[in-house]
Amino acid sequence: MSHQRKKLLIDTDPGIDDAMAILAAFNSSEVEVVGLTTVFGNVYTQTATQNAFKILQLAEATQVPVAEGSHVTLKGAPKTWVADFVHGADGFGNMNFESVEGFRWRGTAAEFIVQKVRENPGEVSILALGPLTNIALAMQLDSSIAESAAEIVVLGGAFFVNGNVNPAAEANMYGDPDAADFVFGQSGNIKVVGLDVTHSCQFTGSELSNLRGRGRFGTFLSGITAFYLKYHQDAYDMDSVYVHDPSALAAVLQPSLFTWRSGQVRVLTESVATGMTVMDVGLKRWNNPHGWTDRPKVQVAVAVNAAETTSMLLERMAA
Structure with missing residues (x-):
């Protein structure tokens, strides 16, 4: 009997580690990647869309549609900063690749998801790799998608560790906290992969x-990650990079690599x-109702087989 491939829709703000995850x-x-939707985060939304097209060109998958998502938060606030100090102004380590165009879906990202x-x-x-604005907007358009998706795997959060924007917050949650809090209140069909494991x-x-020189994508990934590595050397004094977005992909491919804990989440x-x-x-057992009461329990990754995860991801990136 043939193995049934998962249909994978990736909401993304590429971003160096987004590129790693998508190409893997x-x-x-x-x-089977069935579409990319774009959002602000590592870069502004328009740049995220251009970078999505570049990734699809590299993957020889220009038939895959890209739906551009929100340029503002769930509450309508404009994006005032991006992580250019982590990913470069172009999101790809300031490599400044030539812009390309692909299959641009005519509607919004939220409409595409629905x-x-x-x-x-x-x-x-x-697979949600950026702030959860598009996912929240899709759920507002049709609340049933929270349960009728096979699963929603979210990269984000810092539950029992410090954040990476400040001691409290991880970048995707900080990017649109209202959207994140809304999404986590809609369904138990959610897995969250945060800094606790990444x-x-x-x-x-x-x-x-x-x-470099390995597989279809190795030279591209080696080139763009030089900037990402320099950021980690400067910020963390380490000669390595944290594997954020690809780890969330690993939770889709092999969830058994992670240890999960169930609970209601607020942002x-x-x-x-x-x-x-x-x-x-x-x-x-609480005596009185509180802000977590009656919210669905989501699955939060609290531990990971790091060696097996990184080995598998490097193999996929260089295949």
């Missing part, structure tokens, strides 16, 4: 440089700790 997905027999899930109920895995997964500088939307993710881990 195209080298993974477990999934349509794909409606057309394939129970079959579409959504900081355990690292690619060394040697592993990144050794990608702080106003305070010095805006973007902080707080999970009720179920250690107490």
